[in-house]
Each structure stands twice: as C-alpha cells, then as structure tokens.
Amino acid sequence: MQDALIRKLENFETFTAADRAALRAFAPRTRQVGARTDLIREGDTPENVHLILDGYACRYKILPDGQRQIMAFFVPGDFCDLNVFILDQMDHNIGTISPCQVVGIPRQAIDELMAQYPLVTRALLWCALVDEAVLREWLVNIGSRQADQRIAHLFCELLLRLETVGRVTENSYAFPFTQTDIADTMGLSDVQISRTLRELRRLELITLKHRVLTILDVEQLKAYCGFNPNYLHLRNTRWSGRRQVPWLSDVQEG
C-alpha cells in the first residue's frame, strides 16, 4: 500500500533489497495533508521534494485574469517536483486535490540517495523523463483533440498510471476531481465537461459516481480517443505493447 513508489520504479529497474530499503527509509517523513491545500506556491524557493504516497494532487498556474490551468496530475508514487526543485523560484503551484499522504524529502537526501544507489538514480531519472513525456502528450491532447476524445484520453492515461501502482480494481479507480478540475485541466468549461461525461456514459464507455470512475470497455475507450500508450514508456505490463512477462504478474496485488 505504501509502496506505490517502489512499485512504479520497479517498472523500469529491478532493484536489490538495499535499493528498496533506501527508498523505504523516507517513510517516517510522511505527513497527512488535507484536500485543496497547496504544497508549494509560485514565487516560493523550493526546499523539499514532494512525494505523494496516497491521494491525488496537481500542478497548476493562475493567470492574471484568475483563470486556472492545471498542468499535471500526481497520483500515488509520483514525485511532484523532483526536477523543479533545482530552480531558484517556483513558476507554478502544487496543491492537493484529495487528502494526501505526502513525504517531504530535502534535496540533500535525494543527492545522497543518488550518490549511493545507481539503480535508484536511473529509475528516478526515467520517471522524470516519463513525466515530461506525459506533459508533452497533454499538450497534444489539448492542442489536437476535441472535448470528448480529450477526456477519454485522460481516463485512459490515469487507468494505466494507476494500474502500475496497484490502484485499479476491475477497471475502476478513485476519481476525486470535480468537473471544474477537469475543465481547468483540459482548457474547457465545466459545463462542457458535464455534457461530455453524459455523452461518454450514454455510449456506455464509462460510469462515474461517488468519485469512482469505471471504464466499462477499455479497448473501446482507447479506440475512441486514439490512445497510444507508448509515451508512458511502460514495461512489464499488459499495456506496454511489449510481450507480457507472466512471472511479474504477482506484483499486482495491492
């Protein structure tokens, strides 16, 4: 349950027990953060790196006219600012969506970790690159797809990302976002999100109630939005496009 990060990283790299132990050493730093709380704000000088162990968070900017644009979602196992923390000043905000368990790690601790554990270093680097690839795909999503495919694409992406950290059961996962959150993510109005969800429900592609999203037909939803998972650079999963490795399937238990 707490090991979302290790699970995710082991998608890229096969760790030794020492590697895992080094990562688990951060566990005592875990703290609980309420929903709708900023972890760091634009203009702040970043001190700690934030790791989400449980719950959902996001990266966002507020424009002069008050408009909010969400640029990333963070789910369990995600670092919010592994890279960003080297910059002198935050150019955006990071805040929680739902209540979260967050680990704050001093940058020095990260440096030491990287100095000692090359496999972990490689895996973290890989993660950072995948995060950037996701950001690129979001640009494609907003720039090139219309509302219904845009939202369907997001649902597919979250399914795969949450699956790698064991947060999916029978194609269902927690979905604490409001329609306004989705709107500010997709560059659409909240009204349009409502209408689009209605359409996706009508097509029997999804259900969404009590903050739980269920994808009724994954293949059909992927086809609907032209989802290509290559940008997630997954390995060892049923979605990677590579040969599935059966002896890793026992990793899947939450």
Added chain:
Amino acid sequence: MQDALIRKLENFETFTAADRAALRAFAPRTRQVGARTDLIREGDTPENVHLILDGYACRYKILPDGQRQIMAFFVPGDFCDLNVFILDQMDHNIGTISPCQVVGIPRQAIDELMAQYPLVTRALLWCALVDEAVLREWLVNIGSRQADQRIAHLFCELLLRLETVGRVTENSYAFPFTQTDIADTMGLSDVQISRTLRELRRLELITLKHRVLTILDVEQLKAYCGFNPNYLHLRNTRWSGRRQVPWLSDVQEG
C-alpha cells in the same frame, strides 16, 4: 556566432576557460541539414543528442488522423533531446524548420563531459529544467488563452530566448515558420493564424515580412498577452524581472 550554446549556458553559470573549451570541442561534429528534414523519428532508438547551432527546428507528433502537433521550437543553442535520449524509443519526432547547423553528440560524450565539468553539468541540467518550464507554459498558452494572445505570447517568448543567444537586432528576429507551422503549434487553423496576424499588424504590435518578425512595441505586446517571463528563469538580462543591472546592458548587442 557559433557560440549560441555557451552564451545561453552562461546565463545560468559562470564558466572557466576550460568549461568553454570542452563545449567548443564538439564543433567539428557540426553538419548542415536542410529545411523540413527529420533528425529523429518516432519509434527510433535514440543514439545521439542533437544540438542546434544555427537555424530553427521543432519537436512534433503526428496523430492517427494525420494531424500534426508541434510541442517545442528549437533555436540556436538548444539541445533537442538532452533528456529524451535515455528513453528506449522515441515517442515523437524532431525535424528542422529552416536549414540548420546541427551537432550530433554521442550520449557517451555527454556522460564524459558531465563527469569532468560540474559547472557545465549544472548548466545543462538547468537548461533541461527551463525547457520543461517552457513546455508547461505552452500548455497554459493553448489551454487558457485565445488565438491572438496565444500568438503574441509565442512572439514574446521567442524574442527573449533568441535574445539570450544574440539572435535579435532591434526587436527583430528570423521567423522561418509558415502559418501552418504556427497553426500546428497553437492548436489553431492556418486560416485563423492569418487573420490573427492581420489583427496584430493592425494594432501595430508587430510586422512580419520576408520571414523576419519585428516587435514594434515590446511592452505593449507583453501587456497584450499578459506575458510573465519568470518561467524562462533568465538571469542577467533586461527581462528577468529582477532588478536590471545597467552595467550588463552591453550584453545586448547581437
């Protein structure tokens, strides 16, 4: 002229002569590439890192329906894939816009450079983070601004980025993009680009002819689109948002 990279990096880090020499050592690998030529394609396994010494290039994806989405512009001094090259497989394409001078650097050479020159390493890391910040801002741009402000924002960004590598004279810079290029960047139609440019010309904010863009009133254009340069994380320039340092203003000459 060839030292766009060093100029850009010295925006972040003060180098020693040895640092500069190490960077200049790649110069012999320079090759000329024609306009509209792919440097690397989706599906390829990346070998070399590409550095643009002269000309403009871009990062893009092609969707199943043939739609192109441009995700980044590269100008002199930019690495196209400093990060990406660690991934197993390209999830997008990189191609030139205009004729370019490109340096192809084996990843091993980058590793060696980083092992020996910590200042250069820091500067390259910084660059990579700024590139990601630019990507985030593009998402904001497409997601939250309407056509005219979107394009104005791009013009402002290019002005600053090109200024740091000495490619701007009297608020004019080379602009080899077609209107279709801009359209595929902004998630708009090429017709809309044409109309928007007409509007920006009418407002006497810009002129654009013979592939040269001139910004007639920088402050007004910035105000027009609400441009905030903080995401470029510039130092030592008249745009940084920090107190201007008068004795550095001589840097401005192209």
Added chain:
DNA sequence: CGACTTATTGATGCACTTCAAGCGACGTGG
C-alpha cells in the same frame, strides 16, 4: 517562365462558452 507552396479573404457552420436557473448533497448553526 510555369509549377507549386504559402498567404489572404469571404461565406458558412459548428464546437464550445457564457449566462442562468434549478436541484441534490453536505455542513453548519440556531
């Protein structure tokens, strides 16, 4: 020079926004 690409302009259509009203769920305080 002729062939092709790029840019411009008008007419029409549509995807999405904005505005507004209503509704249910939830929490708070009297």
Added chain:
DNA sequence: CCACGTCGCTTGAAGTGCATCAATAAGTCG
C-alpha cells in the same frame, strides 16, 4: 431537528471564437 448557505452537477438558451470550405492572390523555386 430543521433552516440556511454553499458547492458541485445538470440542463436549456443564446452567443462567439474558431474551423472548414473555397476561390484568389502572392511568393518561391527549379
């Protein structure tokens, strides 16, 4: 316990920013 306000969602009606289609003009290159 109910009254009340707030928040999130839904739905309709009207408006608009931009897309699409199509024709012409201007620029570019072998």
